[in-house]
Amino acid sequence: MSTPSLWAIPLGGLGEFGMNMLALRFGDDIIVIDAGLMFPEQELLGVDIVIPDITYLKQNKHMVRALVLTHVHEDHIGAIPYILGDLNVPIYGTEFTLAVVRKKLEEHALLDSAKLCKVAPGETTTIGPFQIEYVHVTHSTIDCVALAIRTPVGVIIHTGDFKIDPTPVDGRPFDLHAFARYGQQGVLALFSDSTNVERPGFTPSERDVVTRLEELFRAAPQKIVVSCFSSSIHRIQQVINIAQSLGRKVGIVGRSMVDNVEIAHGLKKMNIPDGSIVRPQDIRSFDPKRLVVLASGTQAEPMSALSRIAVDNHRFLSIGENDTVILSARLIPGNEKAIFRMIDHFFRRRVLVYYESGRSAPIHVSGHASQEEMKLLLQLVRPKYFIPLHGEYRHLFRHAALAEQVGAVSGQIFLLESGHPIEFTPDGRAHRREPVPAGRVMVDSGSLEEIEDVVIRDRRHLSEDGVVVPIIAIDKHTGRVETPPEIVSRGFLPSEDGQEVLARARDVVLKTIEQSSAEEKMDWSVIKEKIRVDLKRFLSKQTSKRPLILPVILEV
């Protein structure tokens, strides 16, 4: 019998941002690298999240040996709760990554059935024909690894997400030596992050935000609210350090922010001096001149802490003239309208607002490699084959072009999209193969902040439960609801039972609106999200159905 080949099958994250997933198959053994989600575009109304189609893995279920994680970001781990039912395999990851996964699985009541295998940078595990070394890389969160995978046909390197930070906050640098060693011994194929390929130069170090944050903290006359991604443990650590050095204490609001800090602190991955934290319920009464509040919600997610603070609807704090708000995060394209609406609310309250303008010292730096770091990595690894990962089509294209220009790839560069496999044959050659099923699966979860009991349902399933369209007429001058909400539905309930439920659903919608502030009512994305969440909870309790809910606001 001839030696089998190695197949690399990208199932998500090539030609799109988010939902990263790559399968490696050798003979009858498959390992899956990462299982990410993607937040839906606005066109996908009523859908909470999007995950990769794993039909290929389900078809080859008996071969799947493990899920191996590179780091904790949602676009790398977010799909786990939704695929574990179909694919209950051991999950390998570093300490912090697994701790967050554990929490997630607990919330989904899936922890008991899951097998979590903790690994550390520098260690090697063997899974069937795959010998995997976890190589420490720097990024915007902690405990991140690249994977160097020894297979019978050669070494595969998967970078995960990375930047090459020469001065990381925790003092643990990018493991250049490991990449150099593999490069010297010979690498069959390099799969690498393309996110920032449009940026020339070198991404600034995470430490570079200190200058500006310190300046803004010193200048702040009253309390300071800093918002950053809740998994940006280094950023959060630096905010705590600066606050401490300037005699301010730190309050933390927003569930994901609180959870991540608790986990990282519990694992001794953060240094939080005793007495430096203010409990959320004490924030209101605390001296604003001695206070920094860390809040989640940089992208103006409708229910997030920062969105609520902006419209003065947060139970633990209010904000006003001479307070400072710092958005220490990228404004992700597609979210700008919502983010700027939120920022305008702060301006109306005469808050001092700071956000990325690209003109002064950074209040945010990226976690992804820019062009010079990508070139450096290519030179270190000198692979035979190169496949750009993580990007929309133009990013993959530009990364391929950059590799061409560097000239460190001895064989071929493959520009793949999700679903397009490459076969590496034992003779050291690589071939494009016929596409396997791949694509987006829509998932209906709880709201963004509060995950209830969650069911996987692709859109076929959703259409079985029908569609409910609540229509609310709001007077544009007064903000009052003019007529009782109307509800259109289809395929949801037979009309006899349906009438009764829909009549009560109208009351639910009316109540949601009544309990919202004037500013929330003016911000249609907020009010629509609130209606959707409340209505979903009601309908699911009443009918155990989960129809697709599409709120429509009529301004009359």
Add this chain to the structure above:
Amino acid sequence: MSTPSLWAIPLGGLGEFGMNMLALRFGDDIIVIDAGLMFPEQELLGVDIVIPDITYLKQNKHMVRALVLTHVHEDHIGAIPYILGDLNVPIYGTEFTLAVVRKKLEEHALLDSAKLCKVAPGETTTIGPFQIEYVHVTHSTIDCVALAIRTPVGVIIHTGDFKIDPTPVDGRPFDLHAFARYGQQGVLALFSDSTNVERPGFTPSERDVVTRLEELFRAAPQKIVVSCFSSSIHRIQQVINIAQSLGRKVGIVGRSMVDNVEIAHGLKKMNIPDGSIVRPQDIRSFDPKRLVVLASGTQAEPMSALSRIAVDNHRFLSIGENDTVILSARLIPGNEKAIFRMIDHFFRRRVLVYYESGRSAPIHVSGHASQEEMKLLLQLVRPKYFIPLHGEYRHLFRHAALAEQVGAVSGQIFLLESGHPIEFTPDGRAHRREPVPAGRVMVDSGSLEEIEDVVIRDRRHLSEDGVVVPIIAIDKHTGRVETPPEIVSRGFLPSEDGQEVLARARDVVLKTIEQSSAEEKMDWSVIKEKIRVDLKRFLSKQTSKRPLILPVILEV
């Protein structure tokens, strides 16, 4: 009887971008400056355009003497066809502005009833108590004016949109002298454009795009497609000049682009050498090495020329490897997702695509003043009162702060939002007054490219015609429509007649999908817009009703 006061009543464009409109009232005389539209945010599904609420003007209809236009952009003239029915007053504007308005009114069959009064920079017209001098300013389109309005209580200056371009393409500079003269004589209030207040420095001259465009044109191995705003007559002129100098001829596609060039050329505002133009129907057969195509659709509007070219669905040209596409326009926030999807289609076709990256010489420059120009204007005009116009709240706020810093305002700076009037009393003082009705009115027109007979209908009206929700299930692997389209409707037609119409509507939807390319089907914003347009045409013909149409795509 005491002397009346002067009231300035902003009806749109303060606290939002677009739909600019300001009313000035002295006693029983009102003039209205500009009547713009706004393109709806994605949350306003199914709405084509948004115009200002003119309740205040309708209530005081007998006092309204004139509509005075500053320039031709849609956010300054786009609402005219929709308000003329309620407010048929003479319209004052420069030659090019009025020519475009005339064309627009013709399409709406409103031209016969309209009175258009042509004015020129440097001229003065008297309308009731208002003496209006038209002051030439530079901007991204041609024939733009600021207004210096002498009233019984003092001079009001309204800048319109402007930049201070020292080297305009047509050689007609910003009229610094007029502003200086008014500043010397004394100005009661300055109303000024805030769009670019977040940009430090001086906006580059329109001429500054030549360097990079010339470089890209010289480097282009095959045909070149340049897309810019169709009213950017200077940009179009420069593209024609560069093409001419490099031995390329120019084809023009996209209705708005063709119309604007025809109008500007007819008015001798452009210089198009004989024989330099290729007719659209000859583009396919023309030597690609000697061709530049100007196309509208920089914002990836679903039906625009450029969007069609990107998915190879334009009747006059196809594009492929080694062709060049240059996006000479700003990527407007909120549109990026769609624009990048379009750009990715070009990358997949191996087209050389260039767009604003902020890293090399500009392929686009703004038409709006940056901070240094704003300061200069404030110093020239030295008004007693200052009111920032044209911007979301934070722009108005920053413009007010900038004026504070300059110190050239002797009285007060007012941060107003739409609907908030200021009264200037004869004693030279200014007071905030109670808000008047103001807000957004939704208008349902034809598609963006093709304006059919258009009806004003605010959302109350729409809700009278009901809501139709076509639901299409598309197989995510094959792109095929899996089940017959379902159509949910409410308040549209009584159920007996309704069944028949909706059954045929399903066929319309099915036909639209069948006639779309695979790429269009993957681009949900395109396919949804096509379905909406076709279905609207069908339903309106069958029923003379115009329900709100909200297509939903289910990926199964």
